Amino acid sequence: MTRFVPFAAAVLLAGTLPLQAQQATTPDTQQPTTGAAEGPSPTENATISQPPAEQTTEDDTADDAFATAAQPLMEVGTDWPYWGGDAQATRYSPLNQITPENVDQLEQVFTFHTGDLPEGTAEGKYSPEVTPLKVGDDLLMCSAMNILISVDAATGEENWRFDPGVPNDAIPYGATCRGVSVYSNPDAAEGDACATRVIQGTLDAKLVAVDVETGAPCEDFGENGTVDMWQDIGERVPGWYAVTAPPAIVRGIVVSGAQVKDGQAEDAPSGVIRGYDAVTGELAWAWDLAAPDENRNGPPEGEVYTRGTPNMWTTAVADEELGLVYLPMGNSSVDYYGSNRSDAENEYATSLVALDATTGAEAWHFQTVRHDVWDYDLGSQASLIDYQGTPAVLLPSKQGDIYILNRETGEPLTPVGELTDLPKGEVEPEYISDTQPVSEWHTLRKDPLEEKDMWGFTPIDQLWCRIQFRRANYDGFFTPPSTDKPWIQYPGYNGGSDWGSVAIDTDRGIIIANYNDVPNYNRLVPRDEVTSKPINEMETGESGGANAEGAADPQSGSPYGISVNAGWRNDLTGVPCTRPPYGGIRAIDLETGETLWDRPLGTARRNGPFGIPSFLPFDIGTPNNGGSVVTAGGLVFIAAATDNLFRAIDIETGETVWSTVLPAGGQANPITYEVDGRQYVMVSAMGHHFMETPVGDEVIAWALPEN
Amino acid sequence: MSDIAASPANPPGHETSWGVKILGWVCVLFGAVILAGGVWLILLGGSWYYGLAGLGLAATGILLNRYMMEAVWLYLVVWVGTVAWAWWEVGTNWWAEVPRLVAPTLILVLVLLCIPALRRHPSKL
Structure with missing residues (x-):
């Protein structure tokens, strides 16, 4: 019988696997749609809008007050100057001191505590996800609640901090600040205050700019260094409208969207994208997709940006050379019902949109889901690459598809296929699209689920999941929502690829993509059964933001609320229903x-029945959130998984060649940088409420021993 | 009664074997649950394995309660069938084998451990 011991051990593992995480956000709703997008038929993915006469990407001659010329890019290597590493967001570093041969000698050099841990109503809502920048001698980062901090990159000693005083009630779904951006004013003299500034968006929807040297607010930026992004959004409901991603800065324009908390109401804050002068904080333009021309310079007095429109909660990438910014847009508010969305929403939801960053005019857009009723927001930052000689943008999606598009036109450079005859369901068959695009070049998506994919740790819970499988509506990928029975959504909204995005070794020509492989088990809840209230109708402090996204959201204004079993866990045991x-x-x-x-x-190692850690070192493949870094040394560094390990993987073989245990969840993108000829790797260990990893406040650096 | 009472102790093999009894009832209980769920699954158009395995497990439990050696043979059949079915469904995907094989194998071990007690006890038909 001893040969069965491994099985017995395995059963120990099988227990509760914390499932996934993600960030879904979305937007929108309906509202009058003025100025509908001139639009390409929904069957075309790439749509090139007619560029307004002088729009174009090379237009350096615009005569408005804002900077419009391409500005010098910062180089990755010694520094990690952009959230995505280099300006192209490839997360590839040319550093090569650490290699597969010596990586096992890595030792911890320092650990820095931000001191920002949840207090009071923030308990259970922390998911900091922060990735520092390294510029010059300093690490620049934000904490979960947007405290800006500068730390010496060699010693981990704090240089300064600036606390903008974000209140707990501003936390939307999680307290998250994925990072900051840095901007150097080309017209400032060295030594001028805020010649180089750190800019972040906050949970209470402010843009904050401080001096990189001192942390003092930039007096010339907005009001004492702050721009209020609630302006022209509408009623101020804390937690409904929050910035969690670092802004993109293109040709002196700071471009930001915001997270609009999912599932609340169709009459939700607008998903408007805005560009601000990086020096003055003055609004340069607004892109309100339902009224792009009318609201270019803000809505008329007394009005607000079009409500309920698709938002961008994740990170855009700037193309300084073409003067474009590429926006991965989410879905409308609300996510799981669409019949009353406007044409403009249908045109732009879940699309990559390229805007002229100097004018806010659209250059093109590429839609990845038609009539999205699955919360398939684009979550991954796109990366700029050269694809067989053509300037291209690489876009991963939550469905796992990877697209490569011409940066100037949005035309696909890799084959895009078309699924046809998809089921339309019974809830809104007129709205559901029976065709969808897919990448025929590469997808991270696995085969559709079968009954035998159901799991548990005994035959009884496996049997229960098989019964649930048979009771649900499931016709494979893009099964439409249903209310008579639950439906299975696979992949779930967690991806595929999410906000951590992919890393691209541009020398070796290798994309490294980490991904989730989990379904959701959902049901549209008829209005008269819905008990939850939208965030704007809650008493202060009542908000239950720690719920899994969509767990019981009201979707006010639509005929249905939405119940989401994220990761589809057995309702009796908490064990995942799929293998x-x-x-x-x-x-x-x-x-x-x-x-x-x-x-x-x-x-x-962290999983086991009844939540007891098994400490078993076998690769089971856990849900993961946070991306990787690839280095010229031939290594992939990644934490992300729920096992709280930070590891190095040999890029040639895929084997783990080093790992270390983090004091908390590593749901963040790592970085690598160099000080005085020594290469460091760094990741934050701060945990994630939705990933069910322990919360912490540490940023940790490793390097090879000094001789 | 007086004759029996005259013995210094119960004759060997006639005292209750609590281990066998408990295992018997556990098998009946879980077998009934799996049988019920298995029938539901069959009605939903799913796998027949659970209905059959639940029936076999419940029957094993009944036989154990009667101290019948046939319990061991029947459960061996159930277990061999389970292994064959599991292999057919997921092959060498060991994580997928966990729910299919671990618990049935633990039960097999417990059933085998009953053999000495079953040998001592006359069957109660």
């Missing part, structure tokens, strides 16, 4: 789109 792995990491050939290697990401 592992729940997440993986994959290397993809950038030339061909072929998989080079693919493996589960995350061990079972």
Whole structure:
């Protein structure tokens, strides 16, 4: 019988696997749609809008007051000057001191505590996800509640901090600040206050700019260094409208969207994207997708930006050369019902939109889901690459598809296929699209679920999941929402690829993509059964922001609320209803789109029945959130999984060659940088409420021993 | 009664074997649950395995309660069938084998451990 011991051990692992995480956000609603987008038929993915006469990407001659010329880019290597590493957001570093051969000698150099831990009503809502920048001698970061901090990159000693005083009630779904951006004013003299400034968006929807040297607010930016993004959004409901991503800065314009808390109401804050002068904080333009021309310079007195429109909660990427900014848009408010959305919403939801960052005019957009009723927001930052000689933008999606588009036109450079005859369901068959685009170049998506994919740790819970599988509506990918019975959404809204995005080794020509592989088990809840209230009708402090996204959202204004079992866990035991792995990491050939290697990401060490850690080192493949860094040294650094490990993977083989235990969840993108010839790798260990990893406040650096 | 009472102790093999009894009732209980769920699954158009395995497990439990050696043979059949079915469904995907094989194998071990007691006890038909 001893040969069954491994099974017995395995059962120990099987227990509660914290499931996923994600960030979904969305937007929108309906509202009058003025100025509908001139639009391309929904069957075209890439739509090139007619550029307004002088729009174009090379227009450096615009004569308005805002800077319009391409500005010098900062280089990655010694520094990590952008959230995505380099200006192209490839997360690739040319550093090569640490290699697969010596990585096992890595030692911790310092750990820095931000001191920002949840208090009071923020308990259970922390998901900081922060990735520092490294510029010059300093690390620049924000804490979960937007405290800006500068730390010496070699010693971990604090230089300064600035606390903008974000209140707990501003937390939307989680207290998150993924990072900050840095801007150097080309017209300032060295030594001028705020010649180089750190800019962040806050949970209470402010843009804050401080001096990189001192942390003092920039007097010339907005009011004492602050711009209020609630302006022209409408009634101020704390927690409904929050910035969690670092802004993109293009040609001196700070571009930001915001997270609009999901599932509340169709009459939700607008998903408007705005550009602000990086020096003065003055509004340069607004892109209100339902009224792009009318509201270009803000809505008329007494009005607000079009409510309920698709928002951008994740990170945009700036293209300084073309003067464009690429916006991964989310879905309308609300997510799971669409019949009353406007044409403009249908045109832009879940699309990558390229705007002229100097004028706010659209250059093109590319839609990844038609009539999205699955919360398939684009969550990943796009990356700028050269694809076989063409300037391109690489876009991963939550469905796992990877698209490569011409940066100037939005035309796909890799094959885009078309699913046809998709089921339309019974709830809104007129609205559901029976065709959808898919990437025929590469997808992270796995085969549709079958009954035998159901899981548990005994035959009884497996049987219960099989019964649930048979009781649900499921016709594979893009099964439409239903209310008579639950429906299975696979992949779930957690991805595929989410906000951590992918890393691209542009020298070796390898894309590294970590991904989730978990379904959701959902049901539209008829209005008369809905008990939850939208956030704007709650008493102060009543908000239950720690719920899994969509767990019981009212979707006020639509005929249905939405119940989401994120990760589809057994309602009796909490164990996932589908077999592992729940997440993986994959290397993809950038030339061909072929998989080079693919493996589960995350061990079972923290998982076990009844939440008891098993400490077993086997790769089970856990849900993961947060991306990777790839280095010229041939390593992939990634935490992300729910096992609280930070690890190095050999990019050639996919094997883990080093790992260390973090004091809290590592749901953040790592970085690497150099000080005095020594290469450091760094990740924050701050945990994630939705990923069910322990919360912390540490940023940790490792390096090889000094001789 | 007086004859029996005259013995210094119960004759060997006639005292209750609590281990066998408990295992018997556990098998009946879980077998009934799996049988019920399995029938539901069959009605939903799903796998027949659970209905059959639940029936076999419940029957094993009844036989154990009667101290019948046939319990062991019947459960061996259930277990071999389970292994064959599991292999057919998911092969060497060991994580997927966990719910299919671990608990049935633990039960097999417990059933095998009953053999000495079953040998001692005359069957109660």
